[in-house]
Amino acid sequence: MTDEARTTDDGTATDDATIGRPGRMERFGMHLVLIARLYRRLLDQALHGHGLSEARALPLRYLARLGDGTRQGRLAEVMNLEGPTLVRVIDQLVADGHVERVEDSDDRRARLVRLTPTGRELAERLGGDLTTLREGIFRGVADTDLAVTLKVMAQVEANLRDAAPGRMRAP
Missing domain, CATH: 1.10.287 (Helix Hairpins)
Incomplete structure (x- = not known):
């Protein structure tokens, strides 16, 4: 050959x-x-098509998934972002009327971010469009193959998160 x-x-x-x-x-x-x-x-x-960038769309989707009222620090952690980076994006989403900051009733020093009704509607429309997009992307991929791929990707992600420069371990 x-x-x-x-x-x-x-x-x-x-x-x-x-x-x-x-x-x-x-x-x-x-x-x-x-x-x-x-x-x-x-x-x-x-x-x-929704007038959004990835930086602004992802917090909307995460907030929709995490539920009503999430601390900014928790949102930054889940999104793997630095706090100051997320603060700027949240500021933009607040200015657009999609997100609001409210006092945490459990800790008056802390602030929660949550979707406004307009933001929730946008997040839902966006979610539907992204589902349609993903259905096209994964057309022809069996559920079992997707499950195995997700398992592999999760392990690779964990390995990447554990790896610091100079610390990558051989198997």
Whole structure:
């Protein structure tokens, strides 16, 4: 078998039996980067239709998922953002009338952020559009394959979170 028979146009091997684990890991990384770019492009187009950027849409979706009244620190943690970065985005969402800050009845020093009725409506419309987008993206992917992929992605994410420069451990 020639090299050309075992590679794609970009040089990626197509025969898993010949590339081994290192090759599969490299392919995974290459696919991950490409998929992230393509997904972001589609996501940006969908969000643009609602007059939103990704930075402004994600807090809306997280707040809709987390329920009514979430501390900003908790929202930043869940979104894996620095607090000051999230504060600026929340300020914009407040100015747009999508989010409001309210006093936490359990701790008067703390502030909660929650969706306004307008923000909740926008988050729901956005959620429907994103569901439609994802249904198209995952067309032809069996639920069992998606479940395995999610398990793998969760482990890779955990490994990345554990990895600090110079601390990456070999298996």
